[in-house]
Amino acid sequence: MLVIGIAGGTGSGKTTVVHQIMNELPATEVGIISQDSYYKETHHLNYEERTKINFDHPRAIDFELLVKHLKALKEGKTIEQPVYSFVTHDRTDDKIITHPQKVMIVEGILILTNPELRDMFDIKIFVHADSDERLIRRLKRDIAERGRDMEEVLNRYQNTLKPMHEQFIEPTKSFADIIIPNDKYNTVAIDVVRAVINQRLN
Numbered sequence: 471m472l473v474i475g476i477a478g479g480t481g482s483g484k485t486t487v488v489h490q491i492m493n494e495l496p497a498t499e500v501g502i503i504s505q506d507s508y509y510k511e512t513h514h515l516n517y518e519e520r521t522k523i524n525f526d527h528p529r530a531i532d533f534e535l536l537v538k539h540l541k542a543l544k545e546g547k548t549i550e551q552p553v554y555s556f557v558t559h560d561r562t563d564d565k566i567i568t569h570p571q572k573v574m575i576v577e578g579i580l581i582l583t584n585p586e587l588r589d590m591f592d593i594k595i596f597v598h599a600d601s602d603e604r605l606i607r608r609l610k611r612d613i614a615e616r617g618r619d620m621e622e623v624l625n626r627y628q629n630t631l632k633p634m635h636e637q638f639i640e641p642t643k644s645f646a647d648i649i650i651p652n653d654k655y656n657t658v659a660i661d662v663v664r665a666v667i668n669q670r671l672n
């Protein structure tokens with residue numbers, strides 16, 4: 471199994487890069503694990519308390535479960551990936567059955583902060599986008615898809631997202647094998663990633 475870690479700040483375009491890579495591989499050979507699925511369970515908190523959680527700090531993530539699941543996949547076992555709701559800020563009762571594949575992609579803002587997880591990646595990618603681009607994308611997405619309003623997103627950006635990005639996410643760029651610029655000129659970077667994947671698979 472080839473494990474690829476794809477990190478990058480919120481709104482950097484990780485999802486686009488994931489799709490660009492996946493499109494090149496047969497659907498039956500690639501699987502994906504999203505860090506967002508591994509936000510810690512918060513059943514014991516009420517909604518008001520959950521909105522106060524710092525979702526951009528590594529301690530918000532259940533890395534223990536994520537590492538356990540990736541290890542199981544590497545051993546050829548199927549896992550049940552949790553499902554997280556950005557509307558209720560909590561894990562739902564659903565599961566995504568995830569089978570081991572030749573290529574497993576792990577994506578998320580904080581995945582390179584955890585040493586154990588980081589060591590399991592064969593290829594480490596960091597997707598870079600300027601912070602103004604990231605804020606614009608985040609604002610549009612959270613309003614359109616995650617039930618937020620402008621005031622909330624901007625407050626969260628200033629109070630949490632930006633400082634956490636600078637403290638935890640940006641420094642992990644130094645662990646990356648490849649830094650992909652996320653704009654319309656990233657085709658060469660994607661080609662390089664594809665070539666590396668194909669080389670490792672053959």
Ligand code: C5P
Nearest residue numbers: 479480481506525526555556559578579
């Ligand atoms: O998709 P993306 O990588 O941007 O998702 C990570 C972001 O999701 C984090 O920046 C975090 O602030 C946000 N988040 C949120 N509400 C939650 C959990 C995470 O807005 N309940």
